[in-house]
Amino acid sequence: MASKVIHAFYDDDDVLMLAVKRVRAAKFHIEEVFCPFPVHGLDKAMGLAPTRLAITAFLYGCVGITVATLMMNYIMIEDWPQDIGGKPSFSYLENMPAFVPIMFELTVFFAAHLMVITFYLRSRLWPFKEAENPDVRTTDDHFLMEIEIHDNEQELRDLLIDTGAVEINVSEKNSH
């Protein structure tokens, strides 16, 4: 197993995009790219699969509206169908307009919060997590491309220098 990675630094997102495309064309596997801000189109250039977060949000919303409906049907219609100000509590449908604001809000609540939590879980983010930052400059004004080395250090160096890298480091693989 290779335990060394090469870190190529870039100082411009356009140069980085071209470099990513060239490295991919040369059939090297890019481990990771670190950017200080979202670079439009980088995921497509790297060939990352599209996110399914929106699908989970839709499903969470369905859960939310189910919870709201079951909850209010039980409380307001089945458990204690009181006459409150003349509202018809004989069936859920008859009193539904009054429940719609809650159904709407719980749908949004479930969809939004559970999706955010899913995002945190999938991207492994939590309050006391140790930062996985290979170089502090990547949070400010540098872009970093990480590629694993398989006895081809010189070849990789030449390619990366050619793509406009401003600095190239070789380091032990950070096992996060």
Place this chain on the structure above:
Amino acid sequence: MYTFSNRLKIASIVLMIVGLLGIIGGFVMAPGTIAEAKEMVASHDGGHGDAHAAEAEHATKENNHAVAEAHGEEHDSSHDQHLLDQLKNRPWAALYVAAFFFFMISLGVLAFYAIQRAAQAGWSPLLFRVMEGITAYLVPGGIIVFVILLLSVLHMNHLFIWMDETVVAHDALLQGKAGYLNPTFFLIRAAIFLAGWIGYREYSRKLSIAQDASDDDSNFKLNFRVSAGFLVFYLISESIMSWDWIMSVEPHWFSTLFGWYIFASMFVSGITVIAMVTIYLKSKGHLPDVNNSHIHDLAKFMFGISIFWTYLWFSQFMLIWYSNIPEEVTYYVTRIADYRLPFFGMVAMNFLFPVLLLMNSDYKRINWFVILTGIVILAGHYMDIFNAIMPSTVGENWFIGIPEIGAVLFFAGLFIFWIFRAISTQPLQPKRNPFIEESRHFHY
């Protein structure tokens, strides 16, 4: 440059002829005397001929009575006269609903167009000529609506009950509103609004074409200012128009968000028609620079404004249902009693359908998906106007038959004929719009 294809031209003319026959048929079939009216209703009930029909008939009769009482007995005449009036109203109401529906599409497009200009949107300039083509229908459509309103004022029909002096004479509420709801002022308002809308449309179109030939951006900048000014006028005039042309068929009832509600209906119908015409023209190879991101944006607007319409529909319904104040709840009582299927069916068509079909980002780029949803949205918003006009004019004697379908076909034919004729008069792509390059490379 688009040339109006012969097949489309013939299709639209056929629609107009068939529709015209349906409209004439509707007027011929309308009863002239009370005896005929009673016979029509009796034969209709006989067709069903079972206990259910008799029961339903009984229920609606009771309901009818309740409604008449709620109206404060403005009719001194008997139920029979009331029935005759409603049946005589049917071809008129069918004509008015269809005429207004197609007029409101082009007015919605005009509002969208003015917003795109005032917001200096970068994605839409490629579609400006399509929008300008659709708003060309404002002239014939506006004139037809105005003529129907004029005929109402001249007592050719009973669409607007407040125009009948004998009714007003016995109705304190209508007397109280006579300062606003009187025929002369009504027609003056309609004329001012139509002049403002048509005037802006023609002027903006002129500037838009002049911009193509000029060597600076002065026309574009002037158009920007004119559009921003128009939006102020539009917001006020559209609101008042909705009180005049729609809410006043039920002159005892009022709602404060009605103007917004009608606006949402016309806005989403207009955007839907822009998307459908754009997809049609692109499929014929006339809009080479329009890509699926433009369609995606239009579909996103269809989706969003459908939800906005539902929000307003529900806000209006829920506030009135919740408080249940007799003088305003009758509006929904009659609709739910006599129009259950169209009333709740339109919520499914205008909300559930677009929400489920256009939620997915990929589906918004698929032409047939957008067209399919568009057809349902347009049918749903026809039902919306139908539900606004019919219960107050024909009551429980409604049916979607020859007069209604005929009127829709006629105006659909006229609409298609007029807008494609207007689109064929100018190149489909603006040349010197400052945002045209951005629009050509628009990508989402």
